[in-house]
Amino acid sequence: MAIGPPRVSVALPVHRDGEVLLRAAACVLAQSVRELELLIILNGSDDATRRAARMIGDPRVRVIELEHASLAAALNVALRESRAPLVARMDADDECPPHRLARQVMLASERPELAAIGCAWEQRFEGRLVATIRPDTRAPRLAWKLLHRNELAHGSMLLRREPVLLAGGYDERRSRAQDYDLWLRLAARVGASPEVLYTHHLKRAPGAAFSAGEAQSEHAAQAQMEAWARLPRATHEDRELLAMIVSRLNLARAGAMEELETLLDRAASVEALAAWISAKESEASARSRVALTRAALLTLAGQRLRAEGHSSVWLYGAGAHTAWVMDHAAHLGMEIAGIVDDHAPGRALAGIIVQKPSAVAEGACVLLSSDAHEDKLWNASAELRARGVRVERLYHLPIERAESTEIVLKERGLCL
Known part of the structure; x- marks a missing residue:
């Protein structure tokens, strides 16, 4: 079936990413927007990456080779070579769902004043979700928030070719943070979709130090300070x-x-x-400080319950607090037996189906999991306590426990 002129060009620069290039290319070529071209820019690439690029058998793929590696130069070449008015970015080691471009092209049509459009995106490490980043979707607010921090994933962006080129494109004098510099120059013409349309795969564990990260931070700070210098003083x-x-x-x-x-x-x-x-x-x-105090209280609750011989605990409450406890269950040092709630039986939370409180057996242990509504849960748990279920409070403790807990917290520089 014949495919018309491209509505979108996708710029995919690669250096030495032959192993993951095919996955990224497959994501692009599987997009629901069929009228596209994929520009693979071999950016000082090795032989393995060249072979991987040239083995993609799709007529919508064009391979462009640069002898010397320069991300900014590669992307400017893509902008100039593009046969479409919109140019999407994609990184070789990342992924996106099939509807990504359709959503961003629609937003570009609805918001013709925007020159660059990002989206909400995920960070993953070895397949595990690390974080979901949601940039502000209001262009004026995103513009000044970018002066504080860049929350846009470079590979997630859709660029309007002509306005970006008129703004000078990517600054080829910068070896890093070229994208951040461009967003700061485009200012209020940068927007974002609220949908998660992009997944960035981290190559290192979150928080791991590496020299390239330090260099990136320095270059980003330089771009940031230049943008601050352009900011007016208040009237x-x-x-x-x-x-x-x-x-x-x-x-x-x-x-x-x-x-x-x-x-x-x-x-x-x-x-x-x-x-x-x-x-x-x-x-x-x-x-x-609230999070540290919560974690300390969770640790102390686990110590008390284990000292009584309990090895597992039910959580009473199916709200955000329980989701937090599930994420920090290591502080308890106990197996989570299940989740109960009077108003949300049948709902799934952190992969566990919420049950009615009557599911807790006599002699079992329950931790009340709410900060704002712990007193209400304590009253609601009267039937459980009458059946011989051990019910533990996390915040409003009996006086004798509160005194010892407060001593421990003060030793850690925290307060109850």
Whole structure:
């Protein structure tokens, strides 16, 4: 069946990725958008990668070879060689679902002012989901958030060819962070789909240190500082408004953060962005202390229950708190026997089917799994306790346990 002129060109630069290139190419060629061309740019590649590229038997594939490796140069060649007005990125060691391009092409049609379109995306290591990153989908807000951190996966992007070339394309003087620099220059013309349309496979375990990562961070910081230097200072009126908002933030007043973000949407400035970053760091610090306290309480609860001879525990509650406990079950040091909930039997949570509390047998052990509603769960568990089920609270402990728990937490610099 004849395929018409390409609606999308896909730029897939490869250096020495012959082993995974075929998987990435298969993802592209299986897209529901059939009118596409795949530009494989051999970017200073070895013989194995060249052979892998040339063995792909699809007329929609074009192979372009560069003698010297340069990602920015390879992508600029792809932009110039593209026969389509839209150019999608793809990395050789990553994957995307068959509807990825269709979703992004539709968004490009709906939002003609956007020059670059990303999406929500996953990070995986050895097949295991590490994180799901969801960039802001509001273009003005994404523009100033990019000044703080780049949450866009380069391989997930769809570029509008002409506006990107008019903006100068990729800066070939940069050996790293060329994508981040381009997004910062495109500013409010960058958008994102809320759907998860891309999977990035990590080559190293999360958190592992490596020299290339340090170099990437340095180049990204340089691009970031250059973009900050282009940011205007706040007007007198905005400084007065900002002072009021910061005062409300310091008093933890509801809605203050949204007021600050709305101000940044309207008129991003050095002062407003600095205030937002400071507020977000304070929030993150508070969340970190809450998470550490939770983990410590979970560890202490596990120690108490194991000392009583229990080796497994049921979780009472099928909300976000239980999902967190499941992710941190190692702190308990006990097998999770199951999950019970009065209002969600039959629902699956972390691969476990939630059951009614009546499923817990006499002599078993139950941990109440909620911070905001622990008192309600304690009252609801009266029938379990009457049947001889051991029910343990995590937060509101009896006085004698609370005192010893508070001592342990203080030793760790935490509080109950």
